[in-house]
Amino acid sequence: MLWYTRFMEAYPKDLEELELNFSSEEACRDYLASLRWPNGFLCPACGHGESWRLADGLFKCKKCSRKTSVTSGTIFEGTRKPLASWFRAIWWVTSQKNGASALGLMRVLGLGSYKTAWTWLHKLRRAMVRPGRERLTGTVQVDETFIGGTRPGKRGRGAEGKTLVLIVAQENGKAVGRIRLVKIPDASSKSLEGAIRETVDPGTQVKTDGWKGYNGLGALGYDHKVVRKSEDVGANLLPLCHRVASLLKRWLGGTHQGAVSHEHLAYYLDEYTFRFNRRTSRSRGMLFYRLLQNAVAMEPVRFKEISLSVRGRNHKIQT
Numbered sequence: 001m002l003w004y005t006r007f008m009e010a011y012p013k014d015l016e017e018l019e020l021n022f023s024s025e026e027a028c029r030d031y032l033a034s035l036r037w038p039n040g041f042l043c044p045a046c047g048h049g050e051s052w053r054l055a056d057g058l059f060k061c062k063k064c065s066r067k068t069s070v071t072s073g074t075i076f077e078g079t080r081k082p083l084a085s086w087f088r089a090i091w092w093v094t095s096q097k098n099g100a101s102a103l104g105l106m107r108v109l110g111l112g113s114y115k116t117a118w119t120w121l122h123k124l125r126r127a128m129v130r131p132g133r134e135r136l137t138g139t140v141q142v143d144e145t146f147i148g149g150t151r152p153g154k155r156g157r158g159a160e161g162k163t164l165v166l167i168v169a170q171e172n173g174k175a176v177g178r179i180r181l182v183k184i185p186d187a188s189s190k191s192l193e194g195a196i197r198e199t200v201d202p203g204t205q206v207k208t209d210g211w212k213g214y215n216g217l218g219a220l221g222y223d224h225k226v227v228r229k230s231e232d233v234g235a236n237l238l239p240l241c242h243r244v245a246s247l248l249k250r251w252l253g254g255t256h257q258g259a260v261s262h263e264h265l266a267y268y269l270d271e272y273t274f275r276f277n278r279r280t281s282r283s284r285g286m287l288f289y290r291l292l293q294n295a296v297a298m299e300p301v302r303f304k305e306i307s308l309s310v311r312g313r314n315h316k317i318q319t
Contacts, residue, residue, distance in 0.1 A: 011283075011285040011286060011288055013285050022087045023084060025082060029070050029083065032083070032292070032296055033059075035289075043063065043068065044072075045061065046064045048061050048062065048063035048064065057070070070296075074296045074297075074300060075298045075300060075301060076296075077300035078300065078302075087292075089105060089120055089124070090124065090295070091288050092108050092109075093105070093121070094288050095284050097275075099251060099275065102121055105117040105120065119306060123301055124291065124295070125268065126267060127291060127294040128274035130293075131294070131297050135199055135200050136168060136200050136201065136204065137170075137200075137203075138170060138177070138204060139170070139204065139205040140169060140200055140204055140205070140206055140207065141167075141169045141207045141208075142167065142214070142241065143167055143209065143245075144167065145165055145241070146163065146164060147162060147163045147164075147248075147265060148163050164185070164186065165181055165184070165265075166182045166184050166192065167241040167244050168180040168181075168195075169238075169240035171240065176244060180200075181244075181248070181273050182199060182266075183265055183266045189214070192213045193220060196217065197220065200222070203221060203222070205222070206223065206225070207225045207226075207238060208225075208238075244276075248269075248272055252268065252272075278290075
C-alpha cells in the first residue's frame with residue numbers, strides 16, 4: 001500500500017515543501033499513517049494487519065471490522081482543527097532556535113484563542129520525549145540545581161518556593177554531549193538513584209560531588225567517581241552541569257520570561273532537552289519528522305489534564 005510506504009524517511013526540507021506536500025487533510029493523514037504504522041496498518045483492537053481504507057479516511061479492520069482513525073490514541077485525538085494546522089505548528093515549534101511561546105504560535109497560525117495555542121504547545125512538549133529513549137552511556141557528570149530563585153541553601157533545606165532539578169550531562173571531550181533533566185522532589189538517595197537509573201546505563205562512569213545521596217551508585221552498577229567534596233547546591237558545580245544549568249535558566253527567563261509553573265516544569269525540561277540534544281542538527285525537516293513520530297506514539301491528553309495543578313485545582317494558564 002503506497003499510502004504508508006511512500007513517505008518512509010521522507011520529510012519536508014523547508015517551509016515551501018511543507019506547504020506544498022501537506023496542504024490537504026488526506027496528505028496529512030497519509031503521512032501520520034506512515035509514521036504510526038511504518039510496516040503497515042495494525043488494528044488496535046485485534047492486531048490484524050489488513051484493512052479497507054474508507055472514503056472518510058478511516059481504516060476498517062478486515063478481521064474484526066473495527067474502524068480506526070489515524071489520529072485516535074495519539075495527541076491529535078479529538079482535535080477540531082485541520083491536521084495541516086498542526087503540521088504548520090510543529091514546523092514552527094521545531095524551527096524556533098530558542099523555544100516557542102503560546103503567543104508566538106497564536107500569531108503564526110492566526111489562532112483566535114490563546115488557550116488553544118497554550119494547550120497545543122503543552123501537548124507537543126509531552127511528545128518531545130521519545131517513548132523508550134535510550135539511556136546515556138560513557139562518562140556523565142551529575143549534579144542538581146534549583147529552579148525558581150537564587151536563595152542559597154543546602155540540598156533539601158532553605159529551598160521553599162524552588163524546584164530541584166537533576167542535571168545529567170554526557171562528556172564529549174571538554175564539551176557537553178547529550179543531556180537529561182529530571183525534576184526531583186528532594187536530594188535523598190531514593191530520588192537521586194531513581195532519576196539516575198532512569199537516565200543512565202549501568203556501567204557508565206558517573207561523576208558527582210560528595211553528597212551522601214550518591215553513595216549507593218556503586219552498588220547499582222555504576223562506576224561512581226567523586227570529583228568534588230562540596231555539598232552546596234549552586235557552588236563550584238561540576239563544569240558541564242554548571243554550563244547546562246546556566247543555559248537552562250537563561251532560556252526559561254528569556255523565552256518564557258520565567259512564567260513557568262512548578263507543576264508544568266517537567267515538560268519545559270523535556271522541551272529544553274529536545275532542543276539541546278539536537279542543537280547541531282542542520283535539518284529542521286528531520287526535527288519536524290522526529291517530533292511527529294513521537295506525537296503519534298503518545299497517548300491523548302486533554303486540556304483539563306494539562307491545566308490541573310498537582311493540588312487538583314485549575315491552574316492559571318501560563319506560557
